[in-house]
Amino acid sequence: MIELRHLHKQYKTKKGTVIGVHDVNLTIARGTIFGIVGYSGAGKSSVLRCINLLERPTSGEVIVDGVNLTSLAGEGLRLARQKIGIIFQHFHLISSKTVFENVAFALKAAGKSASDFAPRVHELLQLVGLSDKADHYPAQLSGGQKQRVGIARALANDPQVLLCDEATSALDPMTTQSILSLLREINQKLGITIVLITHEMDVVKELCHQVAIMNNGRIIEEGAVYDIFADPQQPLTKEFVQNTLEFKLPRKMWDKRDPNGRIVKVLFRNEAAEQAVIYEMLKHVPVKTNILHGKIDYIGDKPLGTFIMEITGDSAQLEQALQFLRDQQCGVEVVTDAG
Numbered sequence: 001m002i003e004l005r006h007l008h009k010q011y012k013t014k015k016g017t018v019i020g021v022h023d024v025n026l027t028i029a030r031g032t033i034f035g036i037v038g039y040s041g042a043g044k045s046s047v048l049r050c051i052n053l054l055e056r057p058t059s060g061e062v063i064v065d066g067v068n069l070t071s072l073a074g075e076g077l078r079l080a081r082q083k084i085g086i087i088f089q090h091f092h093l094i095s096s097k098t099v100f101e102n103v104a105f106a107l108k109a110a111g112k113s114a115s116d117f118a119p120r121v122h123e124l125l126q127l128v129g130l131s132d133k134a135d136h137y138p139a140q141l142s143g144g145q146k147q148r149v150g151i152a153r154a155l156a157n158d159p160q161v162l163l164c165d166e167a168t169s170a171l172d173p174m175t176t177q178s179i180l181s182l183l184r185e186i187n188q189k190l191g192i193t194i195v196l197i198t199h200e201m202d203v204v205k206e207l208c209h210q211v212a213i214m215n216n217g218r219i220i221e222e223g224a225v226y227d228i229f230a231d232p233q234q235p236l237t238k239e240f241v242q243n244t245l246e247f248k249l250p251r252k253m254w255d256k257r258d259p260n261g262r263i264v265k266v267l268f269r270n271e272a273a274e275q276a277v278i279y280e281m282l283k284h285v286p287v288k289t290n291i292l293h294g295k296i297d298y299i300g301d302k303p304l305g306t307f308i309m310e311i312t313g314d315s316a317q318l319e320q321a322l323q324f325l326r327d328q329q330c331g332v333e334v335v336t337d338a339g
């Protein structure tokens with residue numbers, strides 16, 4: 001388990017003091033894949049780097065599996081850090097060393113004897129799917145392959161925690177998917193807790209169990225990924241979620257709307273996403289519906305349906321229809337512009 005208690009990080013610059021992290025409190029359960037999301041400058045990297053004390057917090061505590069890292073220094077801190085692997089957006093491989101040597105480097109740095117290297121390195125390369133690239137140099141690898149080397153290196157010393165600093169931001173969508181799959185496999189197979197920072201809600205949707213949204217050095221909202229997508233509370237969280245789920249109604253469709261109708265965006269959450277809610281509504285309320293757009297996202301393995309439909313009827317019937325949907329725990333938003 002990772003606990004951040006009243007974490008505060010400030011930087012001294014020529015222009016004065018900059019606050020990177022402000023009183024962040026987080027508990028990350030063992031084995032979780034935890035995402036931290038925010039725009040540039042929100043403080044994500046600062047939090048991540050405080051977890052392994054790459055940055056020492058100005059105040060507050062970082063506790064990993066019961067060990068208060070902030071109270072450690074020297075050899076004690078070095079040993080504790082070995083249990084926290086990290087991968088980076090731009091991989092940070094040593095260009096003059098082969099894939100094998102890059103991974104072996106982490107073992108050497110941890111004081112392992114050279115005779116232990118080879119089997120362990122080959123085991124790691126097999127895990128990340130690079131057994132045939134041991135003698136290649138980083139320049140001979142694709143971005144995805146470089147990140148796989150980064151992952152093998154980060155796992156070399158059997159960490160309990162893997163930190164991912166925008167690990168897929170430099171990769172194309174297909175390669176991103178394959179790296180996310182590998183991270184999921186590592187989490188499931190090895191039980192490693194993964195903390196990742198990203199500005200892409202798609203990555204969170206695809207991989208994470210829990211998520212925290214950061215703004216101006218603070219966590220403004222956190223929770224299970226499904227709940228955050230299904231019912232975001234803060235305006236910034238809504239913005240992040242909408243960027244992923246949003247469908248913009250084409251102007252032409254908006255212009256053709258029925259004057260006696262309402263265009264409504266309905267979010268079908270949990271059980272509602274699997275039931276015939278619209279059919280039931282039409283049985284209860286004499287309105288007409290015309291579906292303009294619909295899709296179901298799977299978050300984890302739970303469905304979240306987003307539908308845009310035109311509901312037509314008199315104003316009492318419309319109210320009744322919307323209330324029926326709300327009673328089914330659907331999110332209901334009357335669309336007032338094509339956007």
Ligand SMILES: Nc1ncnc2c1ncn2[C@@H]1O[C@H](COP(=O)(O)OP(=O)(O)OP(=O)(O)O)[C@@H](O)[C@H]1O
Pocket residue numbers: 011012013018019020021038039040041042043044045046047
């Ligand atoms: N070494 C540093 N020196 C001075 N200020 C810093 C330093 N590192 C971060 N900051 C400042 O702290 C704040 C948070 O930065 P941080 O890099 O943690 O945010 P971020 O959300 O990770 O952004 P990005 O996605 O752009 O990396 C910003 O205002 C940034 O300018």
